[in-house]
Amino acid sequence: MKIHHLAQNNSVLNTFLSEIRDQKIQKDSMRFRRNIERIGEILAYELSKSLSFHEGFVETPLATKNMHLLSDAIVVCSILRAGLPLHQGLLNYFDKAENAFISAYRHHPNNDEHFDIVVEYVASPNLEGKIMLLADPMLATGQSLVAVFEALRKLGNPKETHIVSVIGAQEGIRFVEKHFPENTHLWIATIDDQLNEKGYIVPGLGDAGDLAFGSKL
Numbered sequence: 001m002k003i004h005h006l007a008q009n010n011s012v013l014n015t016f017l018s019e020i021r022d023q024k025i026q027k028d029s030m031r032f033r034r035n036i037e038r039i040g041e042i043l044a045y046e047l048s049k050s051l052s053f054h055e056g057f058v059e060t061p062l063a064t065k066n067m068h069l070l071s072d073a074i075v076v077c078s079i080l081r082a083g084l085p086l087h088q089g090l091l092n093y094f095d096k097a098e099n100a101f102i103s104a105y106r107h108h109p110n111n112d113e114h115f116d117i118v119v120e121y122v123a124s125p126n127l128e129g130k131i132m133l134l135a136d137p138m139l140a141t142g143q144s145l146v147a148v149f150e151a152l153r154k155l156g157n158p159k160e161t162h163i164v165s166v167i168g169a170q171e172g173i174r175f176v177e178k179h180f181p182e183n184t185h186l187w188i189a190t191i192d193d194q195l196n197e198k199g200y201i202v203p204g205l206g207d208a209g210d211l212a213f214g215s216k217l
């Protein structure tokens with residue numbers, strides 16, 4: 001897997017990351033969603049440099065300009081719920097992309113710390129030969145991404161898979177690396193060192209789905 005770790009270079013991305021982590025600022029859910037969306041836009045721009053382009057022509061009012069235009073058929077596939085603002089950020093730049101949504105949640109069968117990932121809802125176009133962007137802001141244990149990738153297999157074989165994430169834990173990245181094809185790209189804003197006993201990223205930011213959309217029962 002090729003890992004593109006964007007925060008290794010200082011940019012305005014750090015401002016957005018500091019705001020989603022900050023326990024005071026993150027309480028403003030509209031700002032939290034918008035910051036995730038803005039990070040999605042930055043990730044989209046960076047990953048667009050790795051896609052295929054073809055020569056095309058644009059008629060301006062004065063003349064013809066030849067340019068390199070994006071060739072690839074893209075499907076933005078997001079994991080509910082927290083993936084939604086990241087999805088919007090990607091779609092802001094890949095406005096012709098097709099869209100897929102898939103649910104994944106942690107189920108604690110024994111009411112202890114052990115959990116399984118339940119995938120229930122899949123709404124996706126055919127993925128055969130397309131560029132799949134798999135979006136989820138939090139890559140903690142990596143189990144959600146692996147379960148979702150497994151569930152998407154029957155929808156076709158993408159030409160390339162690009163995982164798009166905001167905060168990842170080293171351990172989860174290693175898990176994903178073991179279960180995804182070797183030519184997968186990971187576009188990630190920043191990487192933290194630890195996971196706690198509940199599978200939360202430390203320092204992380206808390207629960208991204210709850211911060212974006214409120215707590216659930």
Ligand SMILES: O=P(O)(O)OC[C@H]1O[C@H](OP(=O)(O)OP(=O)(O)O)[C@H](O)[C@@H]1O
Nearest residue numbers: 080081082106139140141142143144209
């Ligand atoms: O890498 P993992 O250990 O699988 O954890 C990451 C997953 O956890 C969060 O979803 P959550 O289950 O909180 O659902 P939500 O988006 O509905 O809040 C997050 O958005 C990821 O999907």
Ligand SMILES: O=c1cc[nH]c(=O)[nH]1
Nearest residue numbers: 140200201206207208
């Ligand atoms: O740190 C984490 C782990 C899983 N899901 C989140 O929203 N945050």
Ligand SMILES: [Mg+2]
Nearest residue numbers: 207208209210
């Ligand atoms: Mg959540």
